[in-house]
Amino acid sequence: MKVKNTEDLREIKDKFFPLIKQRLGHRNGLGITQVLVCSGTACSSAESQDFRLELERELERRNLRDNVRIFKTGCFGFCQHGPIAMVHPGEVFYCQVKPDDVKELVETHFLSGRVVERLLYQNNGQRANNIEDIHFFQAQKRIVLRNCGVINPEDISEYIARDGYFALADIILNKKPSEIIDKIKKSGLRGRGGAGFPTGRKWEMTAAQDVKPKYVLCNADEGDPGAFMDRSILEGDPHSILEAMAVSGYCIGAAQGYIYIRAEYPIAVERLEIAIDQARGYGLLGKNLFGTSFDFDIGLRFGAGAFVCGEETALLQSVMGQRGEPRPRPPYPAQEGLWGKPTLISNVETYANIPVILREGWEWYSGHGTASSKGSKVFSLAGKINTTGLIEVPMGTTLRTIVFDIGGGIPGGKKFKAVQTGGPSGGCIPDKYLDLPIDYESLKEIGSMMGSGGMIVMDEENCMVDIARFYVEFTQDESCGRCTPCRVGTKRLLEVLKRITEGKGEMEDLELLEELAFDIRDASLCGLGQTAPNPVISTMRYFREEYIAHIRDKTCPAGVCKALLDYTVDEAKCAACGLCAKVCAAGAITGARGQPYRIDPEKCLKCAACVAKCPKNAITKGIRKEDVNIAETGIHTGTGGQEERAAL
């Protein structure tokens, strides 16, 4: 069937809406039970698909297939407690479901109508019957993620039942491009790919180019090595991206779009392939959309693992099948992009906002957020946090709300140290800014950036010098080598940082680091180099004392930098069982029955295998023995070794 107008869409919607309505909490006497099984990357990694298949088999066996229907769905965000299965009616939210739970679930819930208590999430000892009872969801506002966990991303009808493609139909049939561009401008939407450029202005600029053909490009590269927002959106609601791209194509005058996605994201790629096929089947992509002369189609282009390809000029090269090397701007992609033609490049989440803005109105949309940053932001919250997951909050939410209310704080009673935002281009934010409402400007002011939305929480056991080294190692590795400041500069930067983490740093290194950082920032060709020093600059700004501890005192206060710590056996706790000596690959542990075991620091490889093995938890890692830190006086004695002593 080809969809020709809004009536055709409505017909589909009417057919599928009852299912959706039940999932939204209405007990509309549908007479069936629905099970939504999360099928995003995280839950699938935890074997949600095995659960789903086992459930299907069990229902088959008991002849319940007509009464209980199973659907795949996108990320609920509660990844820490996945795999998730939600049952309607009743919005019962089951966590960590396993194939072994299927039998009980079927017997107790589907046959006897009782909730399986043991599979519910526990909030401080209290069972959460309902998704609304869970703290994680209470401070969130799901605008972009409104369909994730509600619809089956592999069925276009369900997207339509959620009013999908109505905006596209209305625009193509009734509206002028300039009207829509105006709405997007008024909504205040800014690019979610990092820099926060106003999206409406970008559309306007590309629309104003008097060149044909033009292209629409979606940046789904998501290179930040600790982020999974864009991928989750594509996995959970692919049609929203397709609809938004078609709308922007209509507005700027393009007939072809491309989505650039990493081949390493098999689930997202698969969902997109299915979504594009289905949209073409319904005539929502392809030639003569809604019977007009407007054509628009979308193709996938694959990245092959290069961070720099997220940068827009490098992205253009990669989409054309070349080495992804950036070039100076101007000309901007809006002027000269793919094959030299004007190209609109936006991020996945930016596109995902478009259908909502058009449906609910720009006034509604701009009612969320702060003065300069409208709407919401999706973050992937991970690291040292109780509830890792995918979250969406209004712009202007504080880090405290995110880390402590939504994320449930730091595990193991450890102390919060920093939040890293913006990935390798961003910075580390210390606890003094926990109450700062975050938006594009405020983050920039404190030396970080919004970035695409990776948010990594760190506790007292994370070494900030080591984190800076980690990011610089990443950017150094990913530097395309085209310009010298980035290629050579990051290498030097990394050398100095390594020296410091190995206990061989000198106080002058701090100045050298700063100098290098600012040179690289100012002289690099593209955003990768320009932002590469940010993790160093921000950690030096807020955690300078940690640098000094490494350099002057040769200690790593967090106990991370291996060269600066030793593993020791607590003789009082040691039961002399000898398990540690057995597991030690380096043969560094000696002892005998009845005598406490000892670790030879010279031989020890610091692999920590013994720590894991010890039944008495008698092995601890700590700062160098000879580095005695006399707290009361603040005097540090001892250094890392002979050479270092000489250097001091």
Added chain:
Amino acid sequence: MVQYAHTGKESREREIPAPFVSEGKPEQKPDKEQTWEKKFNELDRYISLYAKEPGQLIIILQKAQDIFGYLPEEAQAYIAEKTGTPVSEVNGVVTFYSLFSTEPRGKCALDLCMGTACYIKGAQELMDTLKDQLQIDAGETTADHLFTVNTTRCIGACGLAPILVVNGEVHGNAKSGEIIKIIQKYRKGEDSESKKH
């Protein structure tokens, strides 16, 4: 291609144009030449499928890597010839992207996530264990072609950090001891294999 999670099977098969399975025929041991030829035949299908559109070199190379397990020089030259691209350009693209490998990989692919979340939850210790046990660096294969160690960036399951992917299967909350066991298991399996022959 690195396949992380285990969906995608069905559709991936759907995508491949008519496979070469010779159903019902007695199983014949294909000699090396024959399989090599088969592989090039399969590659041909992808080239004709994709080469119509501009800019599809990367996906062709990915398919070639799926087929051969890596990108041997012969395959690169073949793709260059068939698509009318200079070999130097093909090789330039191959060397630019970290997903492409020009060396055959070991039987057991160990991909360690070195994304930020995994890193701060101890991925470095796991890496040290791997290096120590196998005596190779990331990106290398052991001399007996049994193990290849690679690092990946966030695989999107940070809740399970740190993560080790063993031949496409995700191991969450990985520990050094577990890694040692996995390695030993593979070594043993290989031992008994070779004794059988």
